[in-house]
Amino acid sequence: MDKNLFKIHSTRFYDVEPKAIHSMAYESNRLALSRSDNSIEIWNMEHSPHIEKLIPGSTEGSIEALVWSKGRLFSTGLHGFVVEYDLVALSPKASYAVTSGSAWCLAVNKAHTLLAAGSEEGYVCLFEIFEEGLMYYKVLDKQEGRILSLSWHSSGDFIVTGSSNAIRVWNVQTGHAVNRLSLGRSDHFKETLVWCVCITDDFVIISGDSRGMTSFWNGKLGTLIDEVNAHKADVLCLCLSEDQKTLYSAGVDPVIVLFARVTAGVRNQWIRSVQRAIHTHDVRSLVLAGPKLLSGGVDAYLCISSYPPKALSRYPPLPQAPCVQMAQGKRQLLLRYPTSLDVWQLGAAAPERSPTQRQYLKAKDDEWIVCATVSSAGDYVAYATESNVYIYHFIQSAGTLELKKLLPPEEVGTCHRMMFIHHSKEPELSARLLMATPKSTLQLVDISSSQSMKVVHTFSHDSIDRFVMEDCIHLMDCSSDGQLAVVADHKSNIVVVDLKSFKVHATLPRYKSHPTALAFNPSSHLLVVSYADHKIVEYDVANRQYTPFSKKLSEHLPVQWLSRSCAVRHITFDVRHPDVIILHDDSVIYTIDKNKEFSEPDAKITKFDTGTEDSLDAPPVPFKAPLSAQQQKLSTTTTAGNSSGPSSSCFGMSKKYKHLAYFGALDVGGELVAVEVSPLALEKHLPPALYKKRFGV
Numbered sequence: 172m173d174k175n176l177f178k179i180h181s182t183r184f185y186d187v188e189p190k191a192i193h194s195m196a197y198e199s200n201r202l203a204l205s206r207s208d209n210s211i212e213i214w215n216m217e218h219s220p221h222i223e224k225l226i227p228g229s230t231e232g233s234i235e236a237l238v239w240s241k242g243r244l245f246s247t248g249l250h251g252f253v254v255e256y257d258l259v260a261l262s263p264k265a266s267y268a269v270t271s272g273s274a275w276c277l278a279v280n281k282a283h284t285l286l287a288a289g290s291e292e293g294y295v296c297l298f299e300i301f302e303e304g305l306m307y308y309k310v311l312d313k314q315e316g317r318i319l320s321l322s323w324h325s326s327g328d329f330i331v332t333g334s335s336n337a338i339r340v341w342n343v344q345t346g347h348a349v350n351r352l353s354l355g356r357s358d359h360f361k362e363t364l365v366w367c368v369c370i371t372d373d374f375v376i377i378s379g380d381s382r383g384m385t386s387f388w389n390g391k392l393g394t395l396i397d398e399v400n401a402h403k404a405d406v407l408c409l410c411l412s413e414d415q416k417t418l419y420s421a422g423v424d425p426v427i428v429l430f431a432r433v434t435a436g437v438r439n440q441w442i443r444s445v446q447r448a449i450h451t452h453d454v455r456s457l458v459l460a461g462p463k464l465l466s467g468g469v470d471a472y473l474c475i476s477s478y479p480p481k482a483l484s485r486y487p488p489l490p491q492a493p494c495v496q497m498a499q500g501k502r503q504l505l506l507r508y509p510t511s512l513d514v515w516q517l518g519a520a521a522p523e524r525s526p527t528q529r530q531y532l533k534a535k536d537d538e539w540i541v542c543a544t545v546s547s548a549g550d551y552v553a554y555a556t557e558s559n560v561y562i563y564h565f566i567q568s569a570g571t572l573e574l575k576k577l578l579p580p581e582e583v584g585t586c587h588r589m590m591f592i593h594h595s596k597e598p599e600l601s602a603r604l605l606m607a608t609p610k611s612t613l614q615l616v617d618i619s620s621s622q623s624m625k626v627v628h629t630f631s632h633d634s635i636d637r638f639v640m641e642d643c644i645h646l647m648d649c650s651s652d653g654q655l656a657v658v659a660d661h662k663s664n665i666v667v668v669d670l671k672s673f674k675v676h677a678t679l680p681r682y683k684s685h686p687t688a689l690a691f692n693p694s695s696h697l698l699v700v701s702y703a704d705h706k707i708v709e710y711d712v713a714n715r716q717y718t719p720f721s722k723k724l725s726e727h728l729p730v731q732w733l734s735r736s737c738a739v740r741h742i743t744f745d746v747r748h749p750d751v752i753i754l755h756d757d758s759v760i761y762t763i764d765k766n767k768e769f770s771e772p773d774a775k776i777t778k779f780d781t782g783t784e785d786s787l788d789a790p791p792v793p794f795k796a797p798l799s800a801q802q803q804k805l806s807t808t809t810t811a812g813n814s815s816g817p818s819s820s821c822f823g824m825s826k827k828y829k830h831l832a833y834f835g836a837l838d839v840g841g842e843l844v845a846v847e848v849s850p851l852a853l854e855k856h857l858p859p860a861l862y863k864k865r866f867g868v
Contacts, residue, residue: 177745180517180844182526185495185506185832189488189853192467195456198239202460204467205234205246208509210539212491213244213258215661216460218684218704220475220484221738222491223661224643226261227539227557228509236277240286240300247274247288253298253305259643260609261541261587262557267305270294276320280327285343287330289318295330295341311346314339322369331376331390333365338378340390350393357382366422367409375439377418379406385420385430387441399443401428404861410457410464419464421454423861427466429478449474449483452860470857475736484736487757487830487853492688492740493542495833495846501549502837503529504844510537512554514545517844530574532563546591546602547838551618553604555586560606562618577618580626585609587643592653592670603627603670605656607644613658615670628673637675640664646686651693655712659686665700667712677715682706690742693838694749701739701754705732707763709752720765727769729822731776732761743835745843753843755834760825767821779823 190206197203201223202214209228214220232250239245244256251272257264271292279286279300286298286305295311295318311330320333329349330341340350354363364381371377374390383402388395404423411418418430418441428446432439452469459465466474471488496505506513514530534540534556543554553562562577586606592615602619613630630638646659655676659665665679665686684704691698696712705728709721737756745751750765762779828834830853833846 178842180526180842181828182504182515182517182844182846183849183852184515184526185846185848187488187490187508187832187848187853188856189471191453191455191469191471192473193234193455194237195458195465195467196237196239196244197458197460197465199242200460201239202458202465203237203239203244204456204473205237206471206488209234209248210509211237211244211246211256214473215685215703218702219687219736219738220473220486221687221703223685224258224261224645225491226256227541230537232273235275238277238279238286240279240283243300245277245279245286245305247277249273249291251290253277253286253288255304259611261643262609265304267298267307270296270310275317278321278323278330280323281325282327285327287321287323289321289332291317293318293334295321295332297343309346311341311343312348314348319364319366320368324370324374325372329370329390331368331370333368333378333380335362335364338365338368338376338388340376340393350390352376352388352393352395354378354380354386355382364405366405366407369409369411369418371411371415373439377409377411377441379409379420379422381405383422383424385409385418385428397441399430399441401443401446402426403863407453407455408457410459412459419457419459421450421457421466421468423453425450425452425454425468425470425861427454427457427464427476445478447476447478449476449485451854452857471853486737487848487850489757489830489832489848493833495835496543496545497833497835497837497844498545498547498549499836499838500547503545503549504846505543505545505552506846507540507543507554509539510534512540512543512552514549514552530565530572535561542586542588544590544604547593551591551602551604553589553591555589555606558585560585560589562604562624564618577624579616579618580624582626583614583616586614588645588647588658590647590649592649592656593651603653605647605649605670607647607658609643611640611642611644611660613638613644613656613668615673630668630673630675637678638666638668640666646689648690650691650696650712655691655696657689657691657698657712659689659700661685663702665689667698677710677712679708679710682708687738688740688742688754690744692744692749693746694744699742699752701742703738705735705739707752707754723769724763727772729770729776730773732822735759740831741833741835743843745836745841746838747841753834753836755831758826758829758831760828760831760834762823764821764823770820770822774820776822776824777820779825 190208193205195204200217211226213224215223233248234246235248247253252266254266255264273291274288276289288296293314297308298305299308316335318332322331338352339348367379376388376390378386384398386398402424407422416432421427429444430441431444454468463477473486475484494507502517504515512532516529518526538556541555564575566573588607592603604616606614615627640660641662642660644658649656657667663681663685667677669676684702689700698710709718739754743753752763754761828847830848
């Protein structure tokens with residue numbers, strides 16, 4: 172086979188079920204969003220938006236509201252508690268009961284001293300915020316009906332709440348309602364629910380309700396200023412800009428409507444302006460991050476839009492990487508789901524050799540699977556839940572596959588990341604598992620069946636080997652000879668450890684942005700790291716310095732690359748081309764050929780020909796249907812009508828895939844694996860959208 176030809180296994184059997192976005196909160200380049208499975212994603216928005224951390228979901232209650240307070244995250248829901256989270260251990264830190272059960276809404280005052288929660292029984296509970304935690308302060312007078320929404324006035328002296336058929340203004344000091352605003356009904360027998368409220372500094376109250384009305388009230392006099400029927404169904408969320416001159420609204424009718432504040436003489440008036448159809452289903456939450464509007468809802472996409480200039484970026488509900496692991500020696504894929512694992516055997520180039528499902532593992536009591544890994548030989552699988560680590564050994568005997576459960580040592584609790592150490596030169600040492608614990612330490616466990624399982628070594632802050640991690644470890648990889656391992660945290664600490672001498676081998680210089688992907692070159696001890704701001708470095712671990720190529724690359728990164736809105740998810744190498752770095756994000760595959768010359772930074776990146784008949788809009792292949800491996804030529808030859816730069820450029824790209832969860836290489840060379848989640852496959856899980864009568868339909 173030609174050395175420039177590759178076989179790409181294009182797989183679409185990763186059945187990701189999209190989970191609706193319920194609520195969002197933004198503070199200091201960090202976005203917290205909760206989904207319908209009660210998980211919380213922490214997104215880093217500073218450079219290229221991406222999931223930084225994931226707090227596993229709980230089967231109890233739900234998360235109805237989120238709020239930040241000076242770097243601390245709080246939530247509330249139908250379980251009836253205000254919960255604070257540990258953002259390093261990625262678990263609940265403390266919980267505080269809300270008066271009389273379930274809570275629907277949460278808000279913090281401008282001074283970040285008080286937190287208010289609105290309950291099902293009509294109470295507004297106030298908590299004081301201290302460094303040690305929350306302390307119950309007081310409860311306001313009980314009202315009729317549940318409190319669905321609330322908002323603080325900037326002075327901190329008043330709270331506005333929305334409920335059934337009414338909006339109330341509360342005096343925080345006295346605990347009494349000082350005003351009640353009554354809403355009309357679209358149907359005499361149907362209540363009007365106020366789903367969202369906000370208030371300006373000059374006491375204009377803005378509400379969105381179940382009639383599809385966006386109403387503007389004089390909060391001092393309790394009179395209606397204006398109401399606009401901008402939506403055909405319930406208005407579920409409002410978002411007021413920091414200068415209070417712009418308002419966004421959306422809801423069951425997913426059209427996002429912009430209102431602009433106009434001054435006419437001495438009167439301020441809100442005028443309906445631009446509207447955009449960004450989502451296909453209900454929009455549940457809107458927040459502003461500077462000039463950009465963040466929106467999310469039932470379709471599970473996080474959308475970032477702005478106007479003017481008109482721009483839109485859509486981020487699919489792909490699981491946080493790494494969600495796919497590969498047993499290169501056995502050509503197997505491990506797919507991680509929230510509560511289960513799938514192990515698939517890849518097929519071959521012949522049409523009759525289709526991929527088959529080899530194993531299915533279900534977590535006990537539907538616990539959330541935090542991370543999982545498979546050994547290179549495919550004989551071990553391990554995964555971690557919030558409380559335990561589970562290790563299984565696959566034993567092939569007499570044509571049958573036996574699954575043996577191994578008991579980890581007592582000192583092993585749970586972990587955030589794990590991987591099996593692969594020893595190409597010493598296979599007998601391959602049965603070792605490296606785990607990153609919630610305490611930001613590393614545990615190396617020997618799981619060999621010939622002897623009792625034990626913790627070989629623990630890299631911790633207290634040790635004398637200078638192993639320092641300031642945040643949770645989210646990236647790890649090991650060299651092909653199994654001697655070195657590298658780990659990274661969200662504070663840009665990247666440490667290389669020696670797994671034979673159990674010492675810190677090297678520490679990379681800290682960078683202003685944190686890493687999103689890293690990988691060892693299988694042919695050497697060269698480490699490639701990609702950061703959130705798209706900076707790429709190559710580090711010579713043996714000599715403890717950046718390579719000359721890395722320094723040149725930093726000066727010649729294409730503008731098109733730096734302007735990408737998605738972070739790199741994974742880095743891989745093909746053993747036949749050790750000088751070619753392969754990277755991918757949610758939708759684009761990039762190659763960097765170290766043997767080619769750099770182009771000018773403003774030159775367009777060359778698109779290489781994928782050479783397949785697959786269309787980008789092709790429907791997903793049914794599960795377990797024949798999926799033949801397709802020969803694809805990864806050349807930088809410019810195709811007709813697709814000229815995008817000189818063919819000698821070291822950068823190349825392909826946009827064949829829509830939502831790419833994983834793209835990696837097999838160790839045999841010349842074979843790549845692409846795990847794609849088709850947009851149509853996501854859409855099939857969604858409920859029906861709001862019906863709209865269209866002209867001629």
